[in-house]
Amino acid sequence: MKEDTLSDVDTKSENYVPGHTTVQEALGYINAHLPDLKVKLLSSKRGEILVEHSIKGEVLTRLKEEGFDHFAALSCIDMIDDDRIQLVYHVWSYGSKGHILVKTELPRKDPSTDTVYRIYRPAITYEREIKEMFGVDFPGNPRLTQFILEDWEGPPPMLKDFDTEAYAVEHFGIARRDLPSKPPQPKKGGES
Amino acid sequence: MDDFRSTEIIFGPQHPGIHGNFAMRLELEGDMVRRARLVPGYLHRAFEKLMERRTWHQNIALVPRICVPDPDVNEAAYSMAIENIMGLEVPRRGNYIRSIVLELSRLAAHLMGLGGLGGAIGLYTLPMWTNGERDYVLDLFEALTGGRVYHMYTWPGGVRWDMPENWPRKALKVMDHIEAQLPSYYSLFFESKVTDARLKGLAPITTSWAVEHGVTGPNLRATGLEVDLRRDDPYAAYEELDFDVITLKQGDGMARALVRWYEVGQSIRIIRDAIEKMPGGPVIAKTPPPLAFMVPPGDHYAHVESSKGEYGYYVISKGGKYPYRVHVRGPSFTHGIDVLEKMLVNQELADVALITGGLDVCPPDIDR
Numbered sequence: 001m002k003e004d005t006l007s008d009v010d011t012k013s014e015n016y017v018p019g020h021t022t023v024q025e026a027l028g029y030i031n032a033h034l035p036d037l038k039v040k041l042l043s044s045k046r047g048e049i050l051v052e053h054s055i056k057g058e059v060l061t062r063l064k065e066e067g068f069d070h071f072a073a074l075s076c077i078d079m080i081d082d083d084r085i086q087l088v089y090h091v092w093s094y095g096s097k098g099h100i101l102v103k104t105e106l107p108r109k110d111p112s113t114d115t116v117y118r119i120y121r122p123a124i125t126y127e128r129e130i131k132e133m134f135g136v137d138f139p140g141n142p143r144l145t146q147f148i149l150e151d152w153e154g155p156p157p158m159l160k161d162f163d164t165e166a167y168a169v170e171h172f173g174i175a176r177r178d179l180p181s182k183p184p185q186p187k188k189g190g191e192s
Numbered sequence: 193m194d195d196f197r198s199t200e201i202i203f204g205p206q207h208p209g210i211h212g213n214f215a216m217r218l219e220l221e222g223d224m225v226r227r228a229r230l231v232p233g234y235l236h237r238a239f240e241k242l243m244e245r246r247t248w249h250q251n252i253a254l255v256p257r258i259c260v261p262d263p264d265v266n267e268a269a270y271s272m273a274i275e276n277i278m279g280l281e282v283p284r285r286g287n288y289i290r291s292i293v294l295e296l297s298r299l300a301a302h303l304m305g306l307g308g309l310g311g312a313i314g315l316y317t318l319p320m321w322t323n324g325e326r327d328y329v330l331d332l333f334e335a336l337t338g339g340r341v342y343h344m345y346t347w348p349g350g351v352r353w354d355m356p357e358n359w360p361r362k363a364l365k366v367m368d369h370i371e372a373q374l375p376s377y378y379s380l381f382f383e384s385k386v387t388d389a390r391l392k393g394l395a396p397i398t399t400s401w402a403v404e405h406g407v408t409g410p411n412l413r414a415t416g417l418e419v420d421l422r423r424d425d426p427y428a429a430y431e432e433l434d435f436d437v438i439t440l441k442q443g444d445g446m447a448r449a450l451v452r453w454y455e456v457g458q459s460i461r462i463i464r465d466a467i468e469k470m471p472g473g474p475v476i477a478k479t480p481p482p483l484a485f486m487v488p489p490g491d492h493y494a495h496v497e498s499s500k501g502e503y504g505y506y507v508i509s510k511g512g513k514y515p516y517r518v519h520v521r522g523p524s525f526t527h528g529i530d531v532l533e534k535m536l537v538n539q540e541l542a543d544v545a546l547i548t549g550g551l552d553v554c555p556p557d558i559d560r
Contacts, residue, residue: 016399016417045425069403072495073521075506088506090493090521094403094417097424101493122406125529148233148559158241 018095019067023047026066026093026100030059048101053087053113056104060089060119068093068100071120076130078108080160085111085136091120106136115141133158197221201541205234209312209545212260212555214528220541228536230529236559243518248274248348249482251515256342258520259557262301264293265498266505267346270518272427272494273507274348277487286350286475290428292363292466293336293345294496295459299370300329301499302452302459305552309449310381312545313390318381325373328366335359348485350476360467367460374457382450394445395535395547402443405534406526409501410451411551415443421497432469435462445550452499452552486512498523500552522557529558 021029027039027047037059038050051059072090079086089102106113115138117124127138132147135156154171155162168174199220204210213234219227239258243251255270256263268290275282282290303322310318330340336359337343337352345352381387397407399415412419420437422430438454440447479485487509495504501523510516528551535547 016403018417070408071406072493072502073504073506073519075493075517075519077508077517077519090504090506094419094424099425099493120406121404122526122530125525148236150233157238164241 019065019069019093020095021066021068021093022096023093023098023100026063026068026098029066030062033062034059045098046100047098048103050103053104053106056087056089056102057114057116057119059102060091060116063091063100063102064119066093067095068098070094071122072099074123074126074130076134076136076158078134078158078160079105080108083108085134087113087130087136089116089120089123110137111135112137112139114139117141132156135159198226203544209548211308211545211548211553214555214558216532216536216544218536218541218544223540223542225536225539225541225544228533230533232529232555232558234559235556239560240518240520243515245514247482247513248485248487248515251518252344252347253342255520256344257556258560259498259500259503259522259554260341261304261554262297262499263342264297264346265496265503266520267344268294268428269494269496269503269505270507271346271348272496273492273505274487274509276492276494277490277507277509278348280349280477280479282350282477283474284429284471285354285473286477287429288466288470289351289355289475290346291430291433292463293333293343293351294428295462295466296329296332296363298499299456299459299463300326300333301552302456303329303370305499305549306377306381306449306452306456308549309391309546312549313386315381315384315386318377321373321377321380325370328369332359332363332366335362347476347479349479350474352476354475360470363463364467367463371457371460374453378453382446382453388446390543390546391445391449391550394543394550395539396442396444397535398443405531407501407531408523408526409497409552410438410455410499411448411501411527413437413439414447414451416441421495421502425495427494427496429466430462433462433465435465445546448550448552455499483513487515495521500524500554500557501527503557520557520560522554522560524554524557527551528553528555 031039041047068091070092072092075088077086085106085108087104092099115127124143127141128143128147130136131144132149133156154167201218202215203218204215205213215231217229218225239254255266258266303326307319307322333343334340337345399417402412402415416439418437418439435458438451440451489509489511491508493504493506495502504521506519507515508517
């Protein structure tokens with residue numbers, strides 16, 4: 001992977017112009033181009049779009065073209081009851097000051113979806129964390145290397161069915177029931 | 193031959209120039225950094241996992257610990273997300289007090305951050321002074337909330353109790369004192385030839401690059417983009433308070449430091465304005481007691497402008513006593529990994545601490 005550095009930044013020519021498409025207009029635009037999507041206006045400044053994960057890249061590219069160029073976050077939620085993993089892409093427009101949540105779902109078994117880091121650069125780190133904590137694979141992301149968990153061999157720990165106590169017993173030999181119910185009391189007497 | 197030209201050093205977590213608990217693997221050619229890789233995880237406490245097993249109110253004790261220098265934004269964003277899902281209206285007085293607390297927190301964080309920059313340059317008088325002033329702000333927090341560093345004062349629905357009667361007078365006195373000190377910080381730090389030589393032109397970034405890479409807060413305003421969530425997506429009482437959004441054009445180390453220095457002045461202005469306009473009435477909405485507190489199913493992403501950038505909480509409830517999932521978006525998650533890895537390349541080793549400090553990276557919010 002070639003290192004792109006600050007030397008590539010041209011500090012002389014600055015031409016950033018924020019886009020002014022509002023949330024409502026952006027949702028209308030998305031709906032007109034991809035009519036099968038479920039779009040919902042939550043308030044004048046917030047909207048959400050439910051997409052199939054295979055076309056989320058297309059939706060995000062369009063949103064970015066419409067001025068939603070700040071990638072605020074990528075959240076991952078383990079919907080264990082529905083046997084699904086949900087990904088929520090949060091994008092924000094500096095021009096119209098609106099927030100759109102793009103939600104997509106993956107099967108819980110071997111979840112995998114294409115990276116969006118070429119559209120929104122900050123996603124590179126969010127995807128790296130989600131790969132480790134939820135086990136979601138993002139083909140195309142060059143930085144899915146070890147992030148926070150060192151020498152981790154257990155299942156992804158943020159999944160709802162990860163049993164923290166069983167893991168602690170197995171790896172550290174201590175269970176909650178072994179812990180004293182009361183903290184040890186200081187000894188009475190003349191010890192100093 | 194290439195192998196003999198470069199050296200890899202591990203910078204941190206035990207290093208006087210590192211900002212918190214993370215490390216950097218730097219590949220050097222002579223004094224120049226050619227490749228940087230950030231190593232977080234030294235302070236991972238699995239807060240997001242812990243929060244799923246604690247009641248909505250127990251989590252108030254956890255969230256401020258995510259960012260040590262600027263803890264109140266966590267309580268505020270977490271509470272705002274819950275309030276939005278529940279449809280709770282915070283009383284006006286509660287919102288005003290929240291704004292004061294958030295600005296005090298920003299003030300303390302900026303003072304500490306500027307002091308850190310002084311330390312990285314070798315100008316040790318500045319951290320002594322600014323941390324001394326920060327201590328007066330911590331005294332104010334202690335008088336208001338009972339805690340110096342972590343306050344657990346902002347609750348879903350408002351703030352936990354009203355200000356003590358003489359607290360506003362004390363706060364104004366501290367504000368007068370800090371404001372009187374600001375010119376001497378300016379001449380000590382910004383008029384120093386060393387600061388000029390070290391910070392001017394240091395790792396400049398443009399607005400497009402910053403937006404592309406997810407840079408937010410003072411670092412983005414230092415490139416000339418006038419954005420501030422306090423004004424763009426108003427929360428607490430900011431809509432009714434007077435302040436200017438500080439922007440500078442250069443986008444270099446000096447601009448990043450100056451934006452913070454000017455913002456200290458703006459925070460003082462906001463606190464005075466809020467105390468002056470303080471409405472009467474209750475400070476917290478009527479809510480069920482903590483153990484019977486239930487949040488209906490729903491989700492909301494609440495974000496606030498912290499001293500370091502955008503701080504967001506995405507809270508998901510499936511109904512009941514516990515959150516189903518809480519995702520914390522800290523500004524350092526982008527600033528401290530991807531952005532820093534790029535900004536450090538082709539910089540001198542001596543500037544590494546200065547660039548990291550200038551971005552005001554706070555590793556605990558990467559780790560969480």
